[in-house]
Amino acid sequence: MDEQRTLVGKLAAMADRGDKPAIIAFGEKDAETISFAELDARTGRVAASLSARGLDRHAVVAFMAEPSPAFMTAALGVLRAGLVVCPMDAQLSGGALEHVLQDSGAVLVFADRERAEKLRAHGKTPEIVLLDAPASEPRSLAALTAKAADRDVPPFAPADPDNVAALFYTSGTTGRPKGVPLTHGNVSAQLQALVDMRLFNDEDRMLTPLPMHHVYPFVLGFFFPLSFGMPVILPYGLTGPELVRAMSQGQVSVIAGVPRLYKALVDGIEAKVKASGALARMIFGLLLGLSMKVYKRTGIRLGKLLFGSLNRRLGGRVRFLASGGSLLDPELGWKLEGLGLPVAIGYGLTETSPLLASKQLDSREMDSVGVPLPGVELRIGKPPRALGGDEEARACAGGEIQARGPGVFKGYLHLPDKTAEAFTEDGWFRTGDLGCIDDKGILRLTGRASTLIVTQGGENVQPDEVEEACESHEYIRECGVVERGGSLAALVVPDLNALRKAGEGDLREAVRRALAEIGKRLPSYKRLADFAITREPLPRTRLGKIRRHILEQLFDRAKSGDAEAMGPAGPMDVSDMGPDDQRLLENDAARTVWLWLAERFPDRRLTPDTSPSMDLGIDSLEWLNVTMVIRERTGVDLSEEAIGRIETVRDLLSEVRGHASQEQAGPVADPIEQPLEVLSDTQKRWLKPLPKSKRILALLMSLFVKTVFYGFFRMRVSGRENVPTKGPFVIAPNHESFLDAFAVAAALGYRRSRLMYWAGWTGIAFRNKFFRFVSRLGQAVPIDPTSGIRASLAFAAAVLSRGDSLGWFPEGRRTRDGYLQSFKPGLGMVLARYPTTVVPVAINGAYEAMPPNKAFPRLFTPISLTFGKPMTPRELMARGKGNTEAERMMDGLRQVVKELGNLE
The missing domain is CATH 3.40.50.12780 (ANL, N-terminal domain)
Structure with missing residues (x-):
């Protein structure tokens, strides 16, 4: 028998490589290294324990776990005993799992403890051996190999090239998984072809970050490197930092990805x-x-x-x-x-x-x-x-x-x-x-061929071409194209973080505009005729291919408005999550926050990919309450910098886990009652009066801005006499464009503007050195209405508490469509503590002069400003509605501004 045409010879040669590293598996803190000699000894003990069971030759042994040294050791031991390896998708469940177990005829399953629970839910599951349990557990791999330590290791079971070595199941992109038996001859030929390509050398180390139930990582990322004498590097997780850590510390030269x-x-x-x-x-x-x-x-x-x-x-x-x-x-x-x-x-x-x-x-x-x-x-x-x-x-x-x-x-x-x-x-x-x-x-x-779409006009379209084009837009995270009525349609997963940063309020309209922009760059027959939106990730195989038979069902549900398109209400089952998310929830603090979110939002779909802002409605002010509850229940105090990094529930849990081991400070300062304790020394510098050396520059800038707005925008101002000649007071205009603050400053003139500090959005007014210099001359303070709410409220409170005046845009962001938005309650919270006269201002024309999609203003577009009569917080509350004083105050202010400018 030609052993070169089977895996027997490949496995037998492992021991000859001695102390050379065979597997380097990274854990949370350290890495486990197993030499080729030790790997050979371990696989021998697995083979001995399996042989002692008297299993039929060529019986199927299934695996259901993430890649690990135990997984790889057991798989090699199964082959060494002359049995068939059947790696199953660790995320299989329901009917698909039952089908694979029955169809394969597996007599034994190696699994980790978590998947073992899923397997036991199926009554006819064969015996389970736990890969990650200690030797004290009788059903563990450690216990089985310990018992085999005193037995003689049997010789490598003979194999014929036509004997089945491994059984894989297709990923099921278009239907039920099909069993694919690969023989010793099939796999050995692949290994030899890779050697003949001369692509690898003796010094290579291969990173294998993919699940082993696919033949690509199993053969190219597992069997081949070990047969070639190449160390296999297993990362702790699939996050960017963990991959970089494994690549760097593991001295990786090749990645199988x-x-x-x-x-x-x-x-x-x-x-x-x-x-x-x-x-x-x-x-x-x-x-x-x-x-x-x-x-x-x-x-x-x-x-x-x-x-x-x-x-x-x-x-x-x-x-x-x-x-x-x-x-x-x-x-x-x-x-x-x-x-x-x-x-x-x-x-x-x-x-x-x-x-x-x-x-x-x-x-x-x-x-x-x-x-x-x-x-x-x-x-x-x-x-x-x-x-x-x-x-x-x-x-x-x-x-x-x-x-x-x-x-x-x-x-x-x-x-x-x-x-x-x-x-x-x-x-x-x-x-x-x-x-x-x-x-x-x-x-x-x-x-x-199976995914080719032929349109009504007879044109051929591969859906992935259109999907790639759509996913190039910053608003679209994922796109899956289906055929409906002879035309193309798409199920779209929006990028909620990009939409949030862009200030988009209407999700469907933003996605529609994005798809229209993409359509202009595509041939007419590749343009979408319809779309539906879902927040759930598209159904994919573990290698990233879209499961298209499921995609069509999801599109129809989403299009019909079925709530299940977003996923059923309530928290996602932990067993259905990926290994990194499951590992994340093993942390006590992260799990506590997850359970609290499920309790706080019982009517919402809660997954690691859920957006706190767009799915749970946690806005900048609500973050104050959220962080207080997190601190109370876990002892973790999330900084505004940490909040600014949070795009998904997964990010929130990761931040909590990262802070949980750190020593927490004392009670958190209230941004309204103790504003200076909330602000850092760097932030406090923005509150200092302008030095004399910069006042002349500020005057010159004021004259320049005034000339531009009265000359190039033909600005008209009414009601300026309503602005007090001394502070404190609050100027509160609607927000039509980036021109608004300059227009108000030009209308007030230098003397009155010098009485004020202005709220400047960090995304524009402070994004580079030049803008920060201009903002300093204009006495702007950095406001981040998205993630920096504590500092934003502290700035406002600090200004008013010391008797200075404040310029503030109550909408929190500029309008995207020209219509007046709701007024955020943040300013109302500050005014409730520091009652100050408010001057409402209505701006008209600034939206037309510089709409959101324009980088430069349209000159000679008329802009008008109307200053209303000063009003007290109590008077504003009497005009508005809401559950709190702050909400009633801001709703009343909105009504006044709306009437003042005849705004929609």
């Missing part, structure tokens, strides 16, 4: 650059563009030189990224190359063990998946259905990709009809993918 992982990596880098300011963003863009252009034209890689600090942060040893599981967007590939992270792209399916073709590192054909692997033959068959549309689209689609070779499986488990459909009459495997092969033998994919 998927496009969604690499997109998250690039998005994180770009977000960090964007947060560093306009100059950093400009320099980064220029360097990245230069690096990409040079590589495209010459093949010379400048990325590691131009972005040396980034590469050092990732450990400084990354040679390349292996991308598989789904098609890599070429633009993303170019960016990775430009950053100094070369990409090798693989293409294949579960049924092909998995690789059929690969784009090597020396190829710049980023829109391709390269050439066939050694021993693999590819051809283009006829399309599975007639293709309509224009001639160019038909030529690009080519036809169905068909394959044959030693890695191609023999057929689906228990599904002879599906097997017959999967092969041509002459024995070629039908991949179901569409593509073409050029005269150089390079394969290009154009989509899946």
Whole structure:
């Protein structure tokens, strides 16, 4: 028997590598390192314990857990005992889980404790061995291997190339999972092909961050590196910091990842650059563009030189990224190359063990998946259905990709009809993918035959093309395209944080505008005719592919207004969460906050992805109450900086966990009663009067602003006599555009403006050095109505408490549509403590002069200001409605401003 055509020889050679690290698994604080010699000993004990059970040869042993040393040890032990490994999706549940257990005929299941509970809910579950339990637990892997320590380790069970080594289940993107048996010969051929590609070397270390129930990470991220003598690095979690930690400390040189992982990596880098300011963003863009252009034209890689600090942060040893599981967007590939992270792209399916073709590192054909692997033959068959549309689209689609070779499986488990459909009459495997092969033998994919949409006009559309275009808009986090009535429609998951930062109030209208903008850049036949919105993440496989048969159902529910499209009310079951979220809730403080949120919002859908602002209605003022409750129940005091980082419930729980171990300070200062204790020394500087050296500049600026508004905007002012000649007082205008504060200052003139401190939004008035200098001359204080509410209220209280005057926009943000918005109660809370005369101001024309979508104002657009008569807080309360004094006060002020300017 040729052992090179089975996995037996590969496993037997492990012990020869001695003390060289085989697995390095990162934990919360430390990392566990297992040598090849120790791994061989552990797998031997697993094999001995399994052999002692007298299991039938080739019996199926299932696995349901996240990647870990115990998982990998047990899987190798199963193969060593001559049994079949069946990795199951750790997130399987319900009917899908029951189907896989019954269809596979598993006689034993290795699982972690959490998944074991899910398995026990199915009455016919086979015996369970716990991977993460101590030896004191009789049903644990540790206990089983301890008992086997005194037994003689049996020899490696002989295997024939045609014996099944592993059983995988397709991810179920279009229906019920199908069993895919892969033989020793299939997998061994794949391992040999990878060796023949000469892509790896003896010094490589591979990061494997993906779940093992997919053949891609199981073969390429687990079996191959160990058979090649390459250490496997397992990160503690899939968050950015944990991946960077594993890459750096584990000295990773190769990553076996998927496009969604690499997109998250690039998005994180770009977000960090964007947060560093306009100059950093400009320099980064220029360097990245230069690096990409040079590589495209010459093949010379400048990325590691131009972005040396980034590469050092990732450990400084990354040679390349292996991308598989789904098609890599070429633009993303170019960016990775430009950053100094070369990409090798693989293409294949579960049924092909998995690789059929690969784009090597020396190829710049980023829109391709390269050439066939050694021993693999590819051809283009006829399309599975007639293709309509224009001639160019038909030529690009080519036809169905068909394959044959030693890695191609023999057929689906228990599904002879599906097997017959999967092969041509002459024995070629039908991949179901569409593509073409050029005269150089390079394969290009154009989509899946099963997902191809033919519109009413006969045009061919691959949904992922439209999805990628839509997801390029900052307002859209995810997009899934379906066909409805011969036209394209989409289920959209909005990016709530981007919408919040942009001040969008109408979610549906904002998404509609975003899709319309995208549509202008697409051919007419690829434009969406309809859309629906959901807050729940789109249903995907663990490798990121959309489960399209579920997508259609969700779209119809969302479109019909079914509340279940957003998910049922109440908290998400912890067992349905990903491993990182489950680990997060193991922290006592984070779990306490999660349970309190479920109690506080029983009628809302609560998941780790829930937005506190848009889904739970936690606005800036409500954060005050939330943080007080969190401190009372957990002892954690969240700073405004921490609140500013919170976009989802997951972020909130992470912040709580991060602060839980820190020693907490004493009682939190009240921003209205004790404003100066809330403000930092840096913030207090904005409250200091202007020094003489800057007063002349402030006067000159005032004269310039006055000239601009009276000259270029033909500004008309009425009721200026209503403004007191001395303070304290509050100027409270409606907020139409970024011109408003300058218009009011020009109308008041220098002498009255000098009496005042102005509320300036941090997102504009303080975003760079020049704007901060101008804001200082105008005596503006930094206000962040989104996440800096404590400091904002403290600034207002500090100004009024010492007898100065205040300019404040009660709407909290400029209008997005020209209509008057509700007035936030924050100013009312301050006025309730420091009763001060309020001068209402109505601004007209500023919205037309500079609407939200314009970077520059429209000159000679008339602007008018009307100052109303001063009113006391008590008089304002008498005009308004609300549950509290602050709400009634601000509602009354809104009514006055509305009548004053005849505003809608």
